[in-house]
Amino acid sequence: MSNTRHLLSALALSLSMALSVAPAQAALPLSVNGQDMPSLAPVVEQVTPAVVNILVSGKKVTRQEIPEQFRFFFGPDMPDAQVQEQPFQALGSGVIIDAAKGYVITNHHVIDGADEIKVTLKDGRELKAKKIGEDQQSDIAVLQIKADNLTEIKLANSEQLRVGDFAIAIGNPFGLGQTVTSGIISALGRSGLNIENIENFIQTDAAINSGNSGGALVNLNGELIGINTAILGPNGGNIGIGFAIPSNMVRDLSEQILKYGEVRRGVLGIMGGELTSDLAKAFGTDKQQGAFVNQVMANSAADVAGIKPGDIIVKLNGKAVRSFGELRANIATMGAGKTVTLGVIRDGKEQDVQVTLKQADLSETKASVLHPALEGATLGNSEPGASVTGVVITQLEQRSAAAQAGLQKGDVIIGVNRTRINNLQELRTAMKNRGEIQALNIRRGNATLYLVLR
Known part of the structure; x- marks a missing residue:
């Protein structure tokens, strides 16, 4: 028995060029009962202007801990870790859901860590995009672009989908440019794949590859039924098993992000x-x-x-x-x-x-997601009944950006720019639309002080 291993490689489908792909082709039948089937071209022409290509760039920061024994040779001033920054670029896709306001849906993993996000429309226009909000657990992000004459796509009710319905996938595989493939809905309600934290995927055999992440899965009415997110396959290539986040989930999550700047789960x-x-x-x-x-x-x-x-x-x-x-x-x-x-x-x-x-209780989080100057700190809500309510610095890495900013373990953040803070949720909201300078009101023991983050 050959030991053929199908890797459950849940692709964070930002571009990682895997050239050995086994194409899975699915198409409408040419005729049924002697009558020709209609072409997909009218639907494709209707929806493709609403699907965009996304290029992101940024720097990945890696920390390598330095063994304790080296301090014997180099003294106490030696840093705890060696920090390196490595530039990166990644490709993905997105879908315009509101033409008037320029809102674009994509995957969180497409824009994760990006310092710059560029969107290319089907007509060739290149635009800078602003990140409105994201949700890592469900792998959804909302961007905004400013342009005239945009085309949006209507969201379908994904609860009405049936296994066997036709589906069209549109995206930017391998950076080739906008590409259309077709197939059917292979299964509904897929979970337990350990691809994302929250899983309720549509499974399709429409060809999805690296770079398709954040692209559209549409029905024959030209309505969005899902956001293409991941595939299963050896070496990251398509074998006809792709997964999309259902449009109803996309609708609920995006509405929360647009209203609150985050998902209130x-x-x-x-x-x-x-x-x-x-x-x-x-x-x-x-x-x-x-x-x-x-x-x-x-x-x-x-x-x-x-x-x-x-x-x-x-x-x-x-x-x-x-x-x-x-x-x-x-x-x-x-x-x-x-x-x-x-x-x-x-x-x-x-x-x-x-x-x-x-x-959902936000009991603890990495502070760097709120502000780069808080890198190295872990935040948690104060204990019930504590004398001071706020957000506690529960852990702090020595010589980290947060430590250099003046934070200490045990500090309690009680305000941001004169806004009172009682918990992590309020801190997230206060820092969501931060300017260049943030002033944290800190309670340290019996003293109160301000620390300025730039």
């Missing part, structure tokens, strides 16, 4: 897994798909709504739930504060439960 507050045949039999139901609830967190949205351990969630807003991963992804992208209806099986009987989602 909703949570149920449960732990669980897939409904197996053994569990279904044990709990007296003939359902074969759903999400089994193992645990309900105290004071969570699910707890307040009356969800109990042992419940089986089989519907979300009237639509069947196929897996726990699908439920988690849909809930996480709906946004905090939304009310959903869960179809729950308890004691063999199905009932509807109304749940108002709570916001």
